[in-house]
Amino acid sequence: MDIKVENVVASASSGAELDLKRISMELEGAEYVPEKFPGLIYKIKDPKTAMLLFTSGKLVCTGAKSVEMVNEVIFRVMGQLRELGIDVLEKPDVKIQNIVATTDLKTELNLNSIAITLGLERVEYEPEQFPGLVYRVAEPKVVALLFGSGKIVCTGAKVIPDIDLALQQIKKELSEAGLL
Amino acid sequence: MDIKVENVVASASSGAELDLKRISMELEGAEYVPEKFPGLIYKIKDPKTAMLLFTSGKLVCTGAKSVEMVNEVIFRVMGQLRELGIDVLEKPDVKIQNIVATTDLKTELNLNSIAITLGLERVEYEPEQFPGLVYRVAEPKVVALLFGSGKIVCTGAKVIPDIDLALQQIKKELSEAGLL
């Protein structure tokens, strides 16, 4: 099972309250429009990620392709803030909040059959609204989007192993129901 | 049955990828605003037609009053591109995509009666939204707009004979239902 991590979302606390107005002026590329969104948006080009900084000192990092990358990006931004003279932690405690991954079953799926066989209590499928079938796995608690092409998007996991566990469950269930 | 062709839409492939930015600068009257529309818009005054050129080399011609005219216009624009040193085909394969034509039954129509008699499964008529009655012909697959004046607009045909066939069908059906 070839799994590709597409996006990792993490949160952390910088350890110091932040003056977003000032940071937005000194940090190149930072956007801060409090009347639109309370957080400061800092888009990084390489690696292509985005950081959201809040007055409370808490922050969110999105777009990383791995857990290591999230940490690197957050630590790097902490360094930039320290260069601005802000006393934030060098290595705050980073908590992974969500991992989005994709895989390919390498075989076409009949989403209509899956929806009928598993029932509308288990899955959601409204092709006229969205082409993917929403499959919710209870344990580990993740959500998978199945597509007719056999491609799958898995989101909601907080650790990599859970993605594999969930996908194995889905494959097993589809297989036992003769839907693969 | 006097039929007047009002508009012919055709597509073709020039056979070469196009640098729309460059063409927009060298072709007088060409408009190219990719953030608004991906194609280059080239309005021709005589005959009053419009060409849409795309990066892929594919193109669309609208506004011509006949099939011959579409071909002439497309071939002429190909010549202009060749003059710019672009290696496009002299005479690309032109595919007629839609022909819009009008005719006049020379007798008033009671659209309310037609809508009631033929049923809402066959026609659509919402006078407060649009004064014409929408009449869909299955074979040939075209759509006709009938007006109280007896004037008819026929669209969707890819060949001239289909316009006549469709209009004959409509006249026959209205006639047999005593609606003419």
Next chain:
DNA sequence: GAATGATTTAATAAATTATTTATATAGTGT
């Protein structure tokens, strides 16, 4: 009162944006 400007229908091209899912963060509004 005359003149525009939608309204509807079909068809093509291709780029973009919307749709859905999860998730933290934190303001405003219902």
Next chain:
DNA sequence: ACACTATATAAATAATTTATTAAATCATTC
């Protein structure tokens, strides 16, 4: 207590954009 504001990300659909054209009826503008 929610929904929405904003961020990223994949998947695969649909819709929007542009241009053209007639018909007739509405609203709006000078």
